[in-house]
Amino acid sequence: MPRPTLIAALLLLGLTAARAHSEPSPAQEMAVAARAWLDSLALPQRQQAVYPLADAERENWHFVPRDRHGLPLKSMSPAQQQLARQLVAAGLSERGLLTTDAIIALEDVLFAMEGATRRDRGLYYFTVFGVPDDHGTWGWRLEGHHLSVNILIADGSRIAVTPMFFGSNPAEVRITHAQQGRRALAAEEDLGRSLVRSLDPEQLTVALIADHAPADIITGNDREAQLAHPTGLPFASMTPAQQEHLRALVAVYAGRLRPEIATAELQRIADRGWHQVHFAWAGSLTPRQPHYYRIHSPDFVIEYDNIQNDSNHIHTTWRNFTGDFGRDLLREHREHDHAAGK
Known part of the structure; x- marks a missing residue:
């Protein structure tokens, strides 16, 4: 496995890669992609896909296999599916997009294992909230089993990206299958374990918050x-090396987003101070045994849990205590409009 310092350097290079100034911003690209997808839909599809920005559905999020509101992939034509994927590509990095593809593709593995009709890669739903305007306030969501991407754009520029949930079942495909050996969330597992195993006994005493991992992510x-x-x-x-390792682990989660957005999220953590961040572990340090970790500050929490299905089933989430669903941006937007007499 590459050393954490190398991983951090590679991630930093990817996150800070500048795009040409002539190119549209991430918010503009998402607005363009959302409009193109919506324009491709027939009226009944559009009615299924679009909700008002203030609708309570925007915060009705899940990561288990269940019916959802929005337009599922299986109800789109191949051309519409491609346009929907372009919307995701406008908000996520290449790695984030490929990880999304890998999570969706694992439904084929689960179907091979179980034969259940709910295991269907067509049951991933796209929803737009409000009107995707280059200078407006609106949002979009991609959601299905083990995947929830919630993005809000405020005033055409500021972007909120949580809650964000990525999961993997199986964590490693161990059956005979075309995807055998696939680990959709390998970096999240391997970097977390290598960090905790780098701790000395005194550090580990502080980091280890429980001998047994919780049954699931605590924030649900x-x-x-x-x-x-x-x-x-x-x-x-x-130690400085462990601090760099922790930054690299956080960058794995931020790096699911396109570089400009990820860089802004990491800068926000740095501005508030890395000294506020804690790393906690629960459960075993041994691979294939139940384990959990979280990266936690007063502003945000990243959770990782792998306990189900003989510790071969990963849940990860990234939450912002004041900014989930862009609540902080919407509050600032409303205050600005009120001050301007709008």
């Missing part, structure tokens, strides 16, 4: 993530 699909004061090993109690 709550509309407002709530966790107590950050616990675990503080950033300041890590």
Whole structure:
């Protein structure tokens, strides 16, 4: 496995790769892609796909296999599916897009294992909230089993990206199948474990918050993530190499987003101070045994859990305590409009 320092350098290069100034911003690209997809839909499809921005459905998010609101892939033509994928590509990085593809493709593996009709890669739903305007406030969602991407654009420029859920079942495909050996979330698992195993006994005593991993991510699909004061090993109690390792692990989660957005998210953490961030672990340090970790500050939490299906079933989430669903941006937007007399 590459050293964390190398991983951090490679991620940093990817996250800070500048695009030409003549190219549209991420918010503009998403607006263009959303309009192109919506324009391709027939009226009944469009009625299924579009909700008002203020509709409560925007915060009705899930990551289990169940019926959802929006337009599923299986109800689109191949051309419409391609336009929907271009919307995702406008918000995610190449790696994020490929990881999304890998998570969706695992439905084929689950169908081979179970034969259940709910295991269907066509049951991933696209929804637009509001009107995708280059200078407006609107949002979009991609959601299905083990995947929930929620993006809000405020005033055509500011972007909120949480809650974001990526999961993988199986975490490693171990049956005889075309996807045998695939690990959709390998970096999330391997970097987390290598970080905790780098801790000395005194550090590990602080980082280890429980001998047994919780049954699932603690924040679940709550509309407002709530966790107590950050616990675990503080950033300041890590060696410089471990601090770099932790930054690299956070960059794996941020790096699902396109570089400009990911860089802004990482800068936001740096501006508030890495000293506020804690790393906590629960469960075993041994591969293929139940384990959990979280990266936690007063502003955000990243959770990873692998306990189900003989520890071959990963859930990961990234939550913002004040900014999930862009609540902080919407509040600022409303205050600005009120001050301007709009």
